[in-house]
Amino acid sequence: MFASLSPMRASDLAALGCFLVAGCSLFVGEEALADARDVSALYWLLAGSVSLRASLALVGKPGS
Amino acid sequence: MSREAPNAEAGGPARRRGPEASLAGSRRAAVGGIAWWVPRGAAGQAVVPGLYAWAVTTAPVAMWRGAPVLARLTASLAFLSVVLALVVERRAPIAARMVAGWGLSLCSAATWALASEVAAGSFDAAHGVAGMLGWTLFALVIASPVRTMAPGAVASAPLSPPGVGTWLDTALLVLGLALATALQIPGWRLEQRDRALLVRLVAVGGGLSVITVASGIAVGLDPVAGGDSTGVPRPIRRGAVLWMAAACAMTGAGLVYELGQRH
Numbered sequence: 001m002f003a004s005l006s007p008m009r010a011s012d013l014a015a016l017g018c019f020l021v022a023g024c025s026l027f028v029g030e031e032a033l034a035d036a037r038d039v040s041a042l043y044w045l046l047a048g049s050v051s052l053r054a055s056l057a058l059v060g061k062p063g064s
Numbered sequence: 065m066s067r068e069a070p071n072a073e074a075g076g077p078a079r080r081r082g083p084e085a086s087l088a089g090s091r092r093a094a095v096g097g098i099a100w101w102v103p104r105g106a107a108g109q110a111v112v113p114g115l116y117a118w119a120v121t122t123a124p125v126a127m128w129r130g131a132p133v134l135a136r137l138t139a140s141l142a143f144l145s146v147v148l149a150l151v152v153e154r155r156a157p158i159a160a161r162m163v164a165g166w167g168l169s170l171c172s173a174a175t176w177a178l179a180s181e182v183a184a185g186s187f188d189a190a191h192g193v194a195g196m197l198g199w200t201l202f203a204l205v206i207a208s209p210v211r212t213m214a215p216g217a218v219a220s221a222p223l224s225p226p227g228v229g230t231w232l233d234t235a236l237l238v239l240g241l242a243l244a245t246a247l248q249i250p251g252w253r254l255e256q257r258d259r260a261l262l263v264r265l266v267a268v269g270g271g272l273s274v275i276t277v278a279s280g281i282a283v284g285l286d287p288v289a290g291g292d293s294t295g296v297p298r299p300i301r302r303g304a305v306l307w308m309a310a311a312c313a314m315t316g317a318g319l320v321y322e323l324g325q326r327h
Contacts, residue, residue, distance in 0.1 A: 011300050012285055018308060019281060021315055023243035026270045027250075028318075034250040034263050040322075045266070047314040052277045054311040057304035059284025 015058035022051030105157035107149035107164040110206040114146045114168050117198030120191060122172040125179040135178035142171035165206045190261045233282045240278025244271030 029044030118139075125131065126139030145167025153160030187195075247267040254260035 011304070014308060015281055015284070018311055019239075019277065021311065022277070023239075023246070023274060025315060025318070026243075026274065027246055028322075030247055030250040030263060030267055030270070033266060034254055034259070036259065043314075043318060045270070047311065047318055048270070049273070050307065050314055051311040052273055054304070054307035056277055056280050056284070057301065057307045059281050060301065060304070 011058045011060075015055040018051045018055035018058060022048045022055060024048075025051055105153040105160055106206055106208070107146075107153040107157070107160040109208070110164055110202055111146060111150055113198060113201035113205050114164060115143075117195060117202045118142055118146070118168065118172065120198050121187075121195035122175050124187075124191070126175050128179065130180060132178050132180070135175050138171045138174040138178060142168050142175065145171060161206065168202070188257065190257065190264075193261060193265070232285060236278045236282045236285075240275045243274045243278075247271050247274070 025044050025048035029041045029048060032038075032044055033041035122139050122142055126136045145163050149160040149164035149167070152163070247270045248264070251260055251263035251267050254263060
């Protein structure tokens, strides 16, 4: 399995990391929104959105 | 840099053309396995949003205790119109679109007109918003052009190196689905109706974004589909670095703030 990782580059791994961070940020934002901490929720949801955008930009998806 | 398919003879036996052809064969087989599910027309595309809209808005009114028999009949006809359209769309796609669109909407309207005021008035805000989203999706899908797969598109598609496009795509899809599902959890433990509705709407939007980005990453990681068929590493664009720096800064600052609040 790990031999097949060779075509991947550091930026691809960074994109996967950003994707995971984005998922966690969005979840924290949802939790904050459920607890009525609206400012914190807005911040984490925005951080998640930026992380999602970063992951797409790092893999160089056409049109991103 | 040519982006044409490297295997012009994709229709032949896989064993003659090495590992790439084997991968092409496995992908063809995988697509062939789910071909029955691929919609052939507008009615097929509209099945899921149509049934969702029916389940959220029409069925509850018809299933209300004491609902008129005619309301139950029209609700059943609304459901059957979608199923009927799905069955006949291979032979008559235009008629199937008409049956699905007009059958579902007119029969649902008749159900609402025939239902008792108590049943119609029992809808809360969550039901209303969910129904509005369902009908909007149904209208968009039933009116949009049919998405069809060009003949031989899979067989002649550019291929990833063996081993990369198989398990990594699946892992990304599973990860995206897991994250999108996890986002739904916080909304289900809330008792305050307005807050729960807000959290669920945000969760749906976030889940759609996560799944969309997961598929985008899978396409971007494909060296051919991502525009890297030569194997030469693409330069990292400056914008990507800026986006990553912003993400790291925001996440780091948020973590420091949250940890500082807890201590």
